[in-house]
Amino acid sequence: MVELLEQREQILDPMRPEPFVIQRVGRESYDTFTVELAPRDPYRTFDFAPGQFNMLYAFGVGEIPISISGDPSHPERLVHTTRAVGTVTNAMSNLKVGDEIGVRGPFGNEWPVNQASGHDVVLVAGGIGLAPLRPALYQVLRHRERYGKVVLLYGTRSPEDILFRSELERWRARFDLEVYITVDYADSKWHSNVGVVTKLIPKAPFDPLHTVAMICGPEVMMRFTAIELQKRGVSNDNIYVSMERNMKCAVGFCGHCQFGPVFICKDGPIFTYQQVQSWVTRWVV
Amino acid sequence: MKAIETLLAEHDFFKDLEPQYLELIAGCGKNVRFDAGQYIFHEGESANEFYVIRYGQVALEAHDHRRGQVTLQTLHEGDVLGWSWLIPPYRWHYNARPLTLVRAIALDATCLRTKCDEDHHLGYELLKRFATVIVDRLDATRLQVLDVYG
Ligand SMILES: Cc1cc2nc3c(=O)[nH]c(=O)nc-3n(C[C@H](O)[C@H](O)[C@H](O)COP(=O)(O)OP(=O)(O)OC[C@H]3O[C@@H](n4cnc5c(N)ncnc54)[C@H](O)[C@@H]3O)c2cc1C
Numbered sequence: 041m042v043e044l045l046e047q048r049e050q051i052l053d054p055m056r057p058e059p060f061v062i063q064r065v066g067r068e069s070y071d072t073f074t075v076e077l078a079p080r081d082p083y084r085t086f087d088f089a090p091g092q093f094n095m096l097y098a099f100g101v102g103e104i105p106i107s108i109s110g111d112p113s114h115p116e117r118l119v120h121t122t123r124a125v126g127t128v129t130n131a132m133s134n135l136k137v138g139d140e141i142g143v144r145g146p147f148g149n150e151w152p153v154n155q156a157s158g159h160d161v162v163l164v165a166g167g168i169g170l171a172p173l174r175p176a177l178y179q180v181l182r183h184r185e186r187y188g189k190v191v192l193l194y195g196t197r198s199p200e201d202i203l204f205r206s207e208l209e210r211w212r213a214r215f216d217l218e219v220y221i222t223v224d225y226a227d228s229k230w231h232s233n234v235g236v237v238t239k240l241i242p243k244a245p246f247d248p249l250h251t252v253a254m255i256c257g258p259e260v261m262m263r264f265t266a267i268e269l270q271k272r273g274v275s276n277d278n279i280y281v282s283m284e285r286n287m288k289c290a291v292g293f294c295g296h297c298q299f300g301p302v303f304i305c306k307d308g309p310i311f312t313y314q315q316v317q318s319w320v321t322r323w324v325v
Numbered sequence: 326m327k328a329i330e331t332l333l334a335e336h337d338f339f340k341d342l343e344p345q346y347l348e349l350i351a352g353c354g355k356n357v358r359f360d361a362g363q364y365i366f367h368e369g370e371s372a373n374e375f376y377v378i379r380y381g382q383v384a385l386e387a388h389d390h391r392r393g394q395v396t397l398q399t400l401h402e403g404d405v406l407g408w409s410w411l412i413p414p415y416r417w418h419y420n421a422r423p424l425t426l427v428r429a430i431a432l433d434a435t436c437l438r439t440k441c442d443e444d445h446h447l448g449y450e451l452l453k454r455f456a457t458v459i460v461d462r463l464d465a466t467r468l469q470v471l472d473v474y475g
Contacts, residue, residue: 166474167475201474226395226396228396235465260475
């Protein structure tokens with residue numbers, strides 16, 4: 041028993057990766073994939089809040105922060121959606137069912153899903169940004185009656201980059217959720233919006249004075265989205281963004297992810313636009 | 326059926342325009358309807374009208390020899406379609422293809438240009454509104470070029 045407790049103590053050390061086994065791998069697009077993981081320790085559950093991330097370790101290659109993209113009400117399934125952009129993410133994209141990944145986490149704060157209660161909710165995602173927002177949408181839909189209008193605005197480069205297609209179809213079919221998708225470029229087979237995601241904001245159905253907006257995507261996209269939301273009258277402290285910087289320890293020791301006066305790993309990654317506005321418009325941070 | 330003047334007054338583009346100008350503009354307008362796929366105009370054709378979209382979705386397209394028809398932007402209810410009628414040589418730069426049924430008000434370009442030449446205040450009001458639309462589209466294009474989902 042003492043031995044078992046000692047083992048679990050070690051596992052809870054935030055710097056020690058815990059082995060998880062890949063249960064499922066799904067291709068979302070040509071460069072993006074989703075893995076479903078289960079802990080090797082059968083007693084381990086994985087509770088997390090929407091917006092939190094894990095440090096995923098591809099053994100022998102490296103460790104990177106990746107947001108959890110699964111449903112917080114199913115903590116038995118740890119889900120991550122990753123775009124292959126470099127050394128570690130490419131190595132991970134080659135892993136198969138049965139392979140192992142080291143996991144540290146969950147880290148970071150959460151999307152303001154509870155604070156948004158009583159408000160309209162606007163989720164704005166760009167590219168891979170839909171993955172970190174998905175847990176927030178799951179939770180909002182689980183308690184749909186607590187919210188006013190719920191709107192998802194999603195922009196990608198092209199129709200081929202759209203993630204979670206079948207789920208988006210299901211969300212689109214709901215009467216209590218407005219989903220608008222737009223792409224930057226398309227051929228004539230595409231019958232929906234073309235234009236950047238910010239252009240969906242002026243006509244999106246929400247009451248700006250009673251809206252909580254959550255934005256996730258590359259920084260430039262979040263900046264221009266926040267500007268459009270401000271133009272509609274949403275206040276900066278009701279606009280939330282998820283920030284990214286290179287991370288190493290994920291617990292606020294190493295300073296790699298310092299962003300102005302804060303560390304993204306422990307003070308974020310989610311901030312109000314009010315908190316970060318003056319930093320995201322400077323190029324040296 | 327609502328008069329064109331009333332329909333224009335309800336449209337964002339003409340918001341707060343003085344009633345006598347709405348009447349002048351409405352005098353150049355007619356209701357039009359396009360089915361999905363029925364081109365509204367093609368690149369290179371004379372820009373004899375511009376359109377105030379009341380319902381539906383229109384794709385602005387350009388032909389690329391490698392990729393075929395490329396959609397550059399979509400316009401919707403509440404948008405105006407076309408500003409080539411304002412600038413010589415008054416020819417469309419893109420194709421406009423309805424993706425759905427489209428209902429719009431078509432405003433005759435020669436009629437409008439004549440009225441703007443006669444009344445510069447009307448011309449100024451219209452140009453101010455088009456300048457906003459053009460800046461807005463330029464911003465959107467810049468964001469597309471920035472490749473914001475990088
Ligand atoms: C809190 C947090 C949450 C994150 N959540 C996710 C997620 O859910 N899914 C996901 O796919 N990614 C996510 N990321 C980004 C992810 O951590 C990086 O893409 C990853 O670290 C890249 O590692 P690499 O070794 O594959 O690339 P590297 O070899 O380090 O970089 C290779 C190339 O990719 C570029 N690159 C690096 N990071 C990014 C990036 N974020 N976007 C675009 N290009 C990049 C580099 O500039 C370089 O040119 C998150 C980052 C943070 C900080």
